[in-house]
Amino acid sequence: MGSLPNLEAPPPSSSRISTVVPATPRCEEKGEHNLNYMDLLMKLHYVRSIYFFDSEAVQGLTISDLKTPMFPLLDLYSHVAGRVRIAKSGRPFIKCNDAGVRIAESQCDKTLREWLDENEYSVDELVHDHVLGPDLAFSPLVFVKFTSFKCGGLSVGLSWAHILGDAFSAFNFITKWSHILAGQSQPKSLHIPNLVKPQFLSNFVFDNPISIKNENVVGEYWLAANDCYVPSHTFHITSSQLHHLVKTTKSITNTDTKYFEIISATIWKCIAQIRGDIGPKVVTICSKNKNTSKCAENEFPTNDILLSKIETNLRPEEYNILDLMNLIGEKKINENYALEKLVEKGDGKDDFFVYGAKLTFVDLEEADLYGVKLNGKKPIRANCDLRGVGDQGVVLVFPGPEDDDGNNGRMIKVSLPGKELDQLKYKLEREWGIQHYASLTF
Incomplete structure (x- = not known):
């Protein structure tokens, strides 16, 4: 059976969780984000990424500094702050209700070098154990975890529900967070790509796909x-x-x-x-x-x-x-x-x-x-x-x-x-x- 979140075992380090919502409430503008066929194919998967920074890179940054860019970021990615709903037909969609993403803050009693020596490149424990369910209406689509090490280093861990987008989309999201943190100006809205509908080409298969x-x-x-x-x-x-x-x-x-x-x-x-x-x-x-x-x-x-x-x-x-x-x-x-x-x-x-x-x-x-x-x-x-x-x-x-x-x-x-x-x-x-x-x- 797939590994589910461990709700009983204590975390390896102290941790607390908070919620960040879009800076600008949508109110009557709240809507729905329809999921395409590829989104729905990927709904049982999650993209996880981890970034390790030494103490010099983190110097002068507080947890408030790290959380603050998330508010304007979610103005751009409003549906990322939403929750999955199931239509009467049974088809999932995302309700853009400003429910927010979760921020986990942890303290690790090891230095960054000690952690890497023991765990190498592992993302486990430094990325929040995130799965949609059991109640979809209350399940965040994204978790960001900040772990501070004894030496002053920091890890930034992202857990991204694949139903939102592919790995490139996940990496763009956390990269843009760092751009806002650095004071870079951001667009008022994101570019919506012109998704090409699958065409009848010679290298397409039309029946019984085996990729899933x-x-x-x-x-x-x-x-x-x-x-x-x-x-x-x-x-x-x-x-x-x-x-x-x-x-x-x-x-x-x-x-x-x-x-x-x-x-x-x-x-x-x-x-x-x-x-x-x-x-x-x-x-x-x-x-x-x-x-x-x-x-x-x-x-x-x-x-x-x-x-x-x-x-x-x-x-x-x-x-x-x-x-x-x-x-x-x-x-x-x-x-x-x-x-x-x-x-x-x-x-x-x-x-x-x-x-x-x-x-x-x-x-x-x-x-x-x-x-x-x-x-x-x-x-x-x-x-x-x-x-x-x-x-x-x-x-x-x-x-x-x-x-x-x-x-x-x-x-x-x-x-x-x-x-x-x-x-x-x-x-x-x-x-x-x-x-x-x-x-x-x-």
Whole structure:
């Protein structure tokens, strides 16, 4: 079963929770935010991100300073401060009622270095344990948690209901908070992207999409269930390791090749070898929609992503990284049209999950996790993950911190059943020199 909020165990550090609402009450202007088919597909998932700042970046900032920007921010993101309601038809929507987002304040009795040494890049405990339910009318869609460390450092943890928008939308939200904190002027409203309706294209599938799975056991909480324990681990690949990976796979001959494709193909091959004859011969690619007109920085949050399937008939021992890269880069079959029809057929009442329905690779290479700044300083570490991952697992690929030479490596967040994750750590270190622990010097 999926891990639900632990309501009985005491927190690891002292904590208190408050609510922040939009600076300008809507009154009679309060309305409803209708959810599109992709929002409804993602309703059992959550985006979580964490940002670690040293004492120098936090110098002079009080908890009041950190909370104050949330008020004008929610004027821009008014529906984020709303609550989910269920229409008479059974279709969910968001009531823009200014109910607010939750702010959690915690004190940790460890220094930042001690925490990182013990927990590496983990987001657990520093991001609020957030799930919609059991009473949707009182369930906040967003939690922001500020944790102060004994050394004066600070972590900022965001838990974002995926029904609001994709990971890019979540990162934009917390980045804009830091911009307001820094005194930067903000637009009066957000740009609403021109969402492109799925078209009848040659690379679309129209029936029986496999990128999602129907969830039949959703109870009081909106969270995908698991048949086994699915832990997560973060791998940091430096820029030099990336260059070695490119050289080893000879993928440098293709100048259009993305690191995402190289990394995904490498991990796909490893997991296939671990699972043997049971797969995965079919995987899902989750990527940013390149065809939509967007204004990235001031963009209204949306779930504007493409879900594609890839299939292969090869046996695991026949997997070749270059062949898998070609499948990922050139042979994706877009399932968005079929997914829209499936959701609309049930008028949004059905429950589905995406991440981990099949082994899922999520392309976040264009995400800017280091755009969040305090006192003009970037976080010394940042990470993200997804909550509500199915048993087939998920792999996130996103930029890492700058190396000593000024280049960015990649972070890989992998969620897999426990034994498979342990085997993957071993294979990546033995075969590719990618250590299963993170370098935490700073």
